[in-house]
Amino acid sequence: xxxxxxxxxxxxxxxxxxxRSGAGSSAAISLHGVTKVYGHVGNAVPALDRxxxxxxxxxxxxxxxxxxxxxxTLLNLVAGLDQPTGGxxxxxxxxxxxxxxxxxxxxxxxxxxNVDLAxxxxxxxxxxxxETVGALLxxxxxxxxxxxxxHELSGGMRQRVQLARALAQQAEVLLMxxxxxxxxxxxxxxxxxxxxxxxxxxxxxxxxxxxxxxxxVRLGDRVVLLSSRPGRVVAEFPVQIDRPRRIESHEVADQxxxxxxxxxxxxxxxxxxxx
Amino acid sequence: xxxxxxxxxxxTQLLDAELAGLDQLDMALPPKPSRLARIWAGAWPKLLAVxxxxxxxxxxxxxxxxxxxxxxxxxxxxxxxxxxxxxIMDAARTTLExxxxxxxLAVVIGTVLGGLVAxxxxxxxxxxxxxxxxxxxxSIAWFPLAILLFKLTDGAILFVVVLGAAPSxxxxxxxxxxxxxxxxxxxGRVLGARGVTAFRHIILPAALPSFVAGLKQGxxxxxxxxxxxxxxxxxxGTFSLGQRLQLERELADSAGVISVMIVILVIGxxxxxxxxxxxxxxxxxxxxxxxxxxxx
Numbered sequence: 001x002x003x004x005x006x007x008x009x010x011x012x013x014x015x016x017x018x019x020r021s022g023a024g025s026s027a028a029i030s031l032h033g034v035t036k037v038y039g040h041v042g043n044a045v046p047a048l049d050r051x052x053x054x055x056x057x058x059x060x061x062x063x064x065x066x067x068x069x070x071x072x073t074l075l076n077l078v079a080g081l082d083q084p085t086g087g088x089x090x091x092x093x094x095x096x097x098x099x100x101x102x103x104x105x106x107x108x109x110x111x112x113x114n115v116d117l118a119x120x121x122x123x124x125x126x127x128x129x130x131e132t133v134g135a136l137l138x139x140x141x142x143x144x145x146x147x148x149x150x151h152e153l154s155g156g157m158r159q160r161v162q163l164a165r166a167l168a169q170q171a172e173v174l175l176m177x178x179x180x181x182x183x184x185x186x187x188x189x190x191x192x193x194x195x196x197x198x199x200x201x202x203x204x205x206x207x208x209x210x211x212x213x214x215x216x217v218r219l220g221d222r223v224v225l226l227s228s229r230p231g232r233v234v235a236e237f238p239v240q241i242d243r244p245r246r247i248e249s250h251e252v253a254d255q256x257x258x259x260x261x262x263x264x265x266x267x268x269x270x271x272x273x274x275x
Numbered sequence: 276x277x278x279x280x281x282x283x284x285x286x287t288q289l290l291d292a293e294l295a296g297l298d299q300l301d302m303a304l305p306p307k308p309s310r311l312a313r314i315w316a317g318a319w320p321k322l323l324a325v326x327x328x329x330x331x332x333x334x335x336x337x338x339x340x341x342x343x344x345x346x347x348x349x350x351x352x353x354x355x356x357x358x359x360x361x362x363i364m365d366a367a368r369t370t371l372e373x374x375x376x377x378x379x380l381a382v383v384i385g386t387v388l389g390g391l392v393a394x395x396x397x398x399x400x401x402x403x404x405x406x407x408x409x410x411x412x413x414s415i416a417w418f419p420l421a422i423l424l425f426k427l428t429d430g431a432i433l434f435v436v437v438l439g440a441a442p443s444x445x446x447x448x449x450x451x452x453x454x455x456x457x458x459x460x461x462x463g464r465v466l467g468a469r470g471v472t473a474f475r476h477i478i479l480p481a482a483l484p485s486f487v488a489g490l491k492q493g494x495x496x497x498x499x500x501x502x503x504x505x506x507x508x509x510x511x512g513t514f515s516l517g518q519r520l521q522l523e524r525e526l527a528d529s530a531g532v533i534s535v536m537i538v539i540l541v542i543g544x545x546x547x548x549x550x551x552x553x554x555x556x557x558x559x560x561x562x563x564x565x566x567x568x569x570x571x
Binding site for chain 1: 286290291293294295300301302307364390447454461462464465466467468472476479480483512561562563
């Protein structure tokens with residue numbers, strides 16, 4: 001845990017819902033002094049600088065930051081798609097899976113085929129696969145669309161197929177890279193509800209990257225603010241608003257305003273002309 | 276706020292209904308034109324163009340630019356075509372057999388070559404530009420060497436057909452693999468696809484549209500090389516379209532020459548349109564690369 005976690009005073013009332021506030025229970029994801037540098041000596045670009053972060057098992061943590069904060073880099077490291085230049089990345093919560101912003105479904109496979117491939121690659125037997133795919137599509141409310149191809153679906157439906165495919169991996173850690181970034185507000189609202197329900201039902205650990213502050217407050221048990229170029233953890237905000245939450249509620253808006261203020265402060269630093 | 280805090284049944288049902296409603300709204304598509312209408316829309320401009328070409332041909336014949344026995348009218352040619360149809364089809368069968376055999380060989384060689392070059396950095400540096408270079412080499416320039424290597428046999432023709440078609444097929448696969456969106460590969464890795472499994476389940480299907488375009492181009496090259504070969508490599512005892520073309524020229528039978536040419540052209544067009552064109556369109560439609568509502 002970084003020592004910089006900011007205590008904030010606005011929500012004093014004791015919150016009954018989340019006992020999941022990170023430090024206490026066992027960490028599913030544990031980053032310690034993680035540094036990632038791209039390129040070679042001479043024109044090296046630091047993407048992440050000494051990032052330390054613990055995510056408790058079953059916790060929903062939102063990573064928030066402006067452009068260039070290395071959010072996606074961080075997810076790649078946790079997913080094991082990339083290696084850190086320095087520091088340690090430990091995932092103790094079992095398998096990880098990653099859900100992308102868009103176009104990550106395989107266009108040659110139907111809705112069923114996309115979810116089924118995740119199981120096939122895990123060598124699940126055919127009859128078992130049939131049953132599981134049906135149950136997963138039912139979970140994301142896509143029963144009846146099994147034979148549709150990705151390009152025939154709306155953006156929101158495609159993201160639900162991606163969610164079903166991610167769940168098919170039976171991962172315990174779900175990493176999400178701005179998964180709702182390209183959706184309209186109405187669809188995004190519904191998918192927030194849907195994701196919250198799936199998370200509650202499955203007990204997944206979620207690390208959710210976004211640049212949308214309200215979305216972060218709507219969903220997270222905790223919002224972690226990253227600085228840009230290089231990415232550093234600058235502040236953490238526990239969110240103690242009761243669930244289920246509404247993105248348009250005052251509580252969400254108020255805390256989002258507070259975090260936005262802090263985020264803007266970070267962005268201003270980059271605009272300041274150096275002496 | 277109390278309203279929003281109700282857990283369980285009712286809020287879940289509301290969410291179900293809202294999602295289902297939005298999905299139905301998203302799925303409502305404009306009705307497609309009927310199949311017949313689409314076929315007609317695609318066919319009439321082509322028929323008109325053929326008619327126009329025949330008319331221009333006839334007009335040129337009427338001007339007596341060349342005597343009738345050198346440049347016969349369309350009707351004389353079609354008359355010859357119908358009376359010789361059986362013989363021409365026998366010749367076409369020989370030619371098509373060579374074409375299919377040579378093309379199949381080119382597909383195997385081109386696919387293996389393309390797959391290796393696309394996945395191996397050293398091979399790519401060594402062979403990548405050479406494959407494209409081979410494509411620019413006119414296939415007819417290979418024949419003198421082919422005849423020296425294989426004498427006047429089918430082997431000489433097949434050799435050139437494969438050299439003509441394989442580079443296009445390899446290039447189609449290479450560019451298909453090169454242009455796979457990085458997110459597709461990342462998604463594959465997240466799902467645990469590695470090595471051969473990744474090649475079979477992710478890379479090959481992702482490269483398929485470009486691969487089929489390569490096959491289509493490869494066939495065009497194969498067909499051209501084949502006919503060039505049959506004109507140059509006259510094998511005693513066989514009777515192919517190329518040989519028939521050459522024979523009609525020696526007999527100074529213009530109508531015969533043109534009728535064989537028409538058959539060569541029509542076979543080329545039919546295979547391009549009804550084998551490769553149909554496959555290509557079906558794949559592009561499945562992959563969502565064309566809008567099925569707007570294309571004929």
